[in-house]
Amino acid sequence: MxxxxxxxxxxxxxxxxxxxxxxxxxxxxxxxxxxxxxxxxxxxxxxxxxxxxxxxxxxxxxxxxxxxxxxxxxxxxxxxxxxxxxxxxxxxxxxxxxxxxxxxxxxxxxxxxxxxxxxxxxxxxxxxxxxxxxxxxxxxxxxxxxxxxxxxxxxxxxxxxxxxxxxxxxxxxxxxxxxxxxxxxxxxxxxxxxxAQSHFSHAAIKRLLDQADGRPTDDGLIREWMDGEGRGPDMHERIGAFQKK
Structure with a gap:
């Protein structure tokens, strides 16, 4: 089939x-x-x-x-x-x-x-x-x-x-x-x-963008820093790899 x-x-x-x-x-x-x-x-x-x-x-x-x-x-x-x-x-x-x-x-x-x-x-x-x-x-x-x-x-x-x-x-x-x-x-x-980018960041960014869509600017800005995860589990690995270049 x-x-x-x-x-x-x-x-x-x-x-x-x-x-x-x-x-x-x-x-x-x-x-x-x-x-x-x-x-x-x-x-x-x-x-x-x-x-x-x-x-x-x-x-x-x-x-x-x-x-x-x-x-x-x-x-x-x-x-x-x-x-x-x-x-x-x-x-x-x-x-x-x-x-x-x-x-x-x-x-x-x-x-x-x-x-x-x-x-x-x-x-x-x-x-x-x-x-x-x-x-x-x-x-x-x-x-x-x-x-x-x-x-x-x-x-x-x-x-x-x-x-x-x-x-x-x-x-x-x-x-x-x-x-x-x-x-x-x-x-x-x-x-x-x-x-190749952080899959953690992708998921977090999509969620923040969806939450902010259609909302007043100040509401979106507050949600970004209050609800955003900020740092992912792969942050240190990625920064370390960049610094070694």
């Missing part, structure tokens, strides 16, 4: 690949169930400093399987898809969405659950909920405006406009773009760079 989400472990980082290339990695309940299982395993793991989420074949994902929607697919519970993406976003590990080709609607909601998006120059983004008389239920109305701003999110959602990698970088949806021929190498380089 074909795995719908593949996991590959490298030196200190993990790659999860949406693996339904014959359907342009369109998202269904079964794929989400496998993604959720991988996320649960990663939440309990140690020694992982970065997670990369990408798609197999021609694209990241063309979005939610419209055939499944039309047939009335039944998730295990109400809000289950959204909860799955929330668990992905809450991993105490940096999560990078590596997008090439199509990344539309539900697929964009998946990518937005990552800490940031890197894009191949072939990447194409868009939110087509309005085109099909649908409304977001996986997080688009919350995560997209926080990434690109309220007015830009409204424009993209109202128009169902498709746009490329350069525009995604310009509006702040993606962090950077790379030529498609360098995409795999850049994934490896970035994941290794992230994984």
């Amino acid at each position: 074909t795995q719908l989400v593949l996991r590959e472990d490298f030196g200190g980082w993990v790659q999860l690949t949406l693996n339904r290339p014959e359907k342009l990695n369109s998202l269904n309940v079964e794929m989400f169930a496998e993604l959720r299982a991988h996320v649960a395993d990663l939440a309990d793991s140690t020694g992982i400093g970065c997670v990369v989420l990408r798609g197999a074949g021609k694209c990241f994902s063309a979005g939610h399987d419209l055939g499944g929607i039309a047939e009335g697919e039944t998730p295990p519970s109400k809000g289950w898809h959204s909860e799955t993406l929330r668990l992905l976003g809450k991993l105490p590990i940096p999560v990078v969405a590596a997008v090439h080709g199509h990344c539309y609607t539900g697929a964009l909601e998946v990518a937005l659950a990552a800490d940031f998006i890197m894009a191949s120059d072939t990447a194409r983004f868009g939110d087509t909920h309005a085109k099909f008389a649908l409304t977001p239920v996986w997080g688009m109305s919350v995560r997209l405006p926080r990434r690109v701003g309220l007015a830009t999110a409204k424009r993209l959602m109202f128009t169902a406009e498709m746009f490329g990698a350069q525009e995604a970088v310009r509006i702040g949806l993606a962090e950077f773009t790379v030529p498609d021929e360098a995409f795999d190498a850049e994934i490896t380089r970035l994941a290794e760079q992230i994984a």
Whole structure:
């Protein structure tokens, strides 16, 4: 039986690949169930400093399987898809969405659950909920405006406009773009760079950023020094190694 989400472990980082290339990695309940299982395993793991989420074949994902929607697919519970993406976003590990080709609607909601998006120059983004008389239920109305701003999110959602990698970088949806021929190498380089940093710091920083998001500045500043761990168990080792250089 074909795995719908593949996991590959490298030196200190993990790659999860949406693996339904014959359907342009369109998202269904079964794929989400496998993604959720991988996320649960990663939440309990140690020694992982970065997670990369990408798609197999021609694209990241063309979005939610419209055939499944039309047939009335039944998730295990109400809000289950959204909860799955929330668990992905809450991993105490940096999560990078590596997008090439199509990344539309539900697929964009998946990518937005990552800490940031890197894009191949072939990447194409868009939110087509309005085109099909649908409304977001996986997080688009919350995560997209926080990434690109309220007015830009409204424009993209109202128009169902498709746009490329350069525009995604310009509006702040993606962090950077790379030529498609360098995409795999850049994934490896970035994941290794992230994984080489303190995993303690990654988890603590993600928690502080999540706590500060949307809060008044003074509240965030107080929480940073009151609730922050400050120093990790690998601090002395890392400072000692730096001083020996």
